[in-house]
Amino acid sequence: MTVYTAIISFLLIYIIGWFIYARIAIKSGPVNCLAFHDIGDEFDFSISRVNTKSFDRLLRYLAQTGRRGTSISECDQPNTVALTFDDGLENFYHLAFPILKRYGFRATVFLVSDFIGKTTAWDYHERNHLTWQQIAELAAAGIEFGSHSASHMDLRDLDDEELSYELCGSKEFLEQKLGQPVKYVSFPFGRFNKRVVQFSKKAGFISGFGLARTDNDFVLKRACVYLYDTPYSIEKKLRGSWIESCKDYINNSLAGGTIILRKLVPEKS
Numbered sequence: 001m002t003v004y005t006a007i008i009s010f011l012l013i014y015i016i017g018w019f020i021y022a023r024i025a026i027k028s029g030p031v032n033c034l035a036f037h038d039i040g041d042e043f044d045f046s047i048s049r050v051n052t053k054s055f056d057r058l059l060r061y062l063a064q065t066g067r068r069g070t071s072i073s074e075c076d077q078p079n080t081v082a083l084t085f086d087d088g089l090e091n092f093y094h095l096a097f098p099i100l101k102r103y104g105f106r107a108t109v110f111l112v113s114d115f116i117g118k119t120t121a122w123d124y125h126e127r128n129h130l131t132w133q134q135i136a137e138l139a140a141a142g143i144e145f146g147s148h149s150a151s152h153m154d155l156r157d158l159d160d161e162e163l164s165y166e167l168c169g170s171k172e173f174l175e176q177k178l179g180q181p182v183k184y185v186s187f188p189f190g191r192f193n194k195r196v197v198q199f200s201k202k203a204g205f206i207s208g209f210g211l212a213r214t215d216n217d218f219v220l221k222r223a224c225v226y227l228y229d230t231p232y233s234i235e236k237k238l239r240g241s242w243i244e245s246c247k248d249y250i251n252n253s254l255a256g257g258t259i260i261l262r263k264l265v266p267e268k269s
């Protein structure tokens with residue numbers, strides 16, 4: 001057996017194993033909330049980037065099928081889909097927002113409170129974050145803001161003081177700057193456990209958001225939108241296809257690679 005055959009066999013077994021595990025472990029079912037990260041057209045190796053053409057095509061599809069893209073708070077009517085954006089990146093302002101406006105849609109953006117106006121430090125793609133000026137303009141146009149923690153750590157690893165800062169500290173800081181309540185939290189890398197949920201409740205958040213699955217009533221379901229998604233696959237996700245849920249689960253588990261890489265490789269200055 002050549003090395004290549006061994007590697008391909010290993011990958012196949014790994015992916016099939018994940019599918020079987022995900023089929024058993026995850027709860028599929030209809031969702032009315034989509035999770036985006038990065039909207040942009042510049043090539044990189046991230047699958048969480050959605051290019052502007054695909055984003056526009058997806059919003060057009062939602063509008064054509066009688067759905068309205070809203071913030072989480074507004075997503076309590078029939079045929080509404082909450083559009084959420086993790087990380088609070090600047091490309092939301094330059095690229096996503098003009099397209100949302102074209103369709104009369106709104107959204108919720110989860111901000112990393114210590115990184116507003118700065119460059120990402122937890123990933124190996126350098127990205128700029130929204131500035132306060134951009135955030136104020138977006139808020140005036142009806143965009144809702146939530147917390148994506150203070151510094152985008154894996155919250156499960158933190159001691160009580162650190163966890164309190166990441167959740168309570170971030171919420172209070174954002175509320176003070178925005179002058180409005182910050183009701184929702186999205187957990188970095190989609191990672192959470194019972195303790196993280198307990199601290200989130202204590203901080204005053206109404207609901208939390210992971211990325212792929214949820215086995216906790218506090219954490220609401222979202223379907224992720226990736227580079228390769230089409231209106232057809234998104235329709236399946238919204239309807240609760242288990243294959244799409246499994247794919248999301250596997251992709252989200254790869255976010256663990258970023259966490260491990262961050263621990264192994266020293267941070268860039």
Ligand SMILES: [Zn+2]
Nearest residue numbers: 086087188189
């Ligand atoms: Zn994130």
